[in-house]
Amino acid sequence: MKKRIFSGAQPTGELHIGNYLGALKNWVALQDEYESFYCIVNLHAITLPQDPKILRQKTLDLARIYLAAGVDPEKATIFIQSDVPEHAELTWVLSCQSRMGELERMTQFKDKAKVKFKGEQLTFGGEDVTFGAPSVGFGLLAYPVLMAADILLYQTDLVPIGQDQKQHLELTRDLAERFNRDFGDTFKVPEPFIPPVGAKIMSLQDPAKKMSKSDENLNGSIFLLDDADTITKKIKRAVTDSGTDINFDETRPAIKNLLTIYQLLSAKTADECVEHFAGSGYGDFKGQLAETVVEFLRPFQERIKEYDAPSLDAILKKGAEKARSIASETLQDVYEKTGIK
Numbered sequence: 001m002k003k004r005i006f007s008g009a010q011p012t013g014e015l016h017i018g019n020y021l022g023a024l025k026n027w028v029a030l031q032d033e034y035e036s037f038y039c040i041v042n043l044h045a046i047t048l049p050q051d052p053k054i055l056r057q058k059t060l061d062l063a064r065i066y067l068a069a070g071v072d073p074e075k076a077t078i079f080i081q082s083d084v085p086e087h088a089e090l091t092w093v094l095s096c097q098s099r100m101g102e103l104e105r106m107t108q109f110k111d112k113a114k115v116k117f118k119g120e121q122l123t124f125g126g127e128d129v130t131f132g133a134p135s136v137g138f139g140l141l142a143y144p145v146l147m148a149a150d151i152l153l154y155q156t157d158l159v160p161i162g163q164d165q166k167q168h169l170e171l172t173r174d175l176a177e178r179f180n181r182d183f184g185d186t187f188k189v190p191e192p193f194i195p196p197v198g199a200k201i202m203s204l205q206d207p208a209k210k211m212s213k214s215d216e217n218l219n220g221s222i223f224l225l226d227d228a229d230t231i232t233k234k235i236k237r238a239v240t241d242s243g244t245d246i247n248f249d250e251t252r253p254a255i256k257n258l259l260t261i262y263q264l265l266s267a268k269t270a271d272e273c274v275e276h277f278a279g280s281g282y283g284d285f286k287g288q289l290a291e292t293v294v295e296f297l298r299p300f301q302e303r304i305k306e307y308d309a310p311s312l313d314a315i316l317k318k319g320a321e322k323a324r325s326i327a328s329e330t331l332q333d334v335y336e337k338t339g340i341k
């Protein structure tokens with residue numbers, strides 16, 4: 001039997017090249033070897049306020065992006081999280097096994113809770129935000145428990161994610177081990193798959209910050225739906241480091257980041273990239289990088305239009321049925337072990 005993969009992305013904001021290189025690209029690469037489940041995690045999306053109409057639209061748009069990236073619905077299962085109610089149900093059971101302290105320690109919680117507080121002009125001077133603080137949404141704290149439920153429902157072996165999700169995966173493993181210890185063997189303990197290159201693509205405007213959907217500076221990210229002109233401008237404006245060589249040097253993070261994007265999209269080795277740009281200046285390098293990104297995204301953007309609404313619905317319906325058949329078995333087992341059923 002094939003081993004199993006589970007991964008997902010949130011239908012919020014615009015997907016960027018970091019999401020593609022850190023996650024989606026690997027989903028596609030792994031779908032032949034593994035039985036794969038790729039989920040559109042709309043329940044995660046509402047941990048921060050969303051416009052309902054836009055959320056509904058973005059949920060379908062994200063399914064199209066999965067398909068355009070090369071996820072093959074004949075090989076992998078693509079589905080919407082809320083179509084499989086077992087995700088929310090298992091979240092409750094796992095919440096009862098989770099500890100406040102371990103959830104409060106999650107860096108994503110601390111970051112997102114802080115952003116919310118900024119608007120309300122409360123400052124924490126770098127202190128940890130705690131659950132007891134007023135007006136931080138409970139959903140933000142529960143977020144990684146929902147993620148653990150996603151993964152554990154499918155007895156997942158491998159979870160392809162970017163670096164920023166590593167801590168959530170560790171919590172998932174802790175929850176699985178704790179549950180197995182207390183109630184008997186129930187969940188497979190999953191392993192992360194974090195790519196050796198591309199797990200943390202940085203902002204084009206600040207190489208100390210990861211490229212992020214929620215960055216206010218749009219010039220920091222290349223979005224998968226950006227047109228050629230916008231991409232070229234963003235790359236031209238990207239910050240660089242002192243020095244002139246085009247190479248992978250830890251002390252020159254801006255160039256290292258740009259070269260990493262080039263490497264992954266051109267499918268060259270690191271050495272080949274350095275050799276290719278030996279003697280080139282920043283102008284030439286940025287020109288070639290822009291061309292590579294544009295040439296990669298052009299057919300991608302064409303493919304997004306390929307699926308009409310009925311065929312997309314059919315894929316998602318079939319995906320949810322397949323997912324549910326597995327998720328319901330795990331939940332039944334959990335309910336029996338905990339005395340709920």
Ligand code: AMP
Binds near residue numbers: 165199202212213
């Ligand atoms: P999200 O869109 O936040 O749901 O993220 C979807 C996937 O993209 C997750 O596996 C993230 O770890 C990954 N990801 C997000 N930002 C980056 C980045 N800057 N570099 C690499 N991977 C990323």
Ligand code: TRP
Binds near residue numbers: 007146147150151
């Ligand atoms: N939390 C992930 C992110 O923001 C998305 C996600 C939700 C996920 N459930 C998952 C990723 C399960 C992998 C497996 O990137």
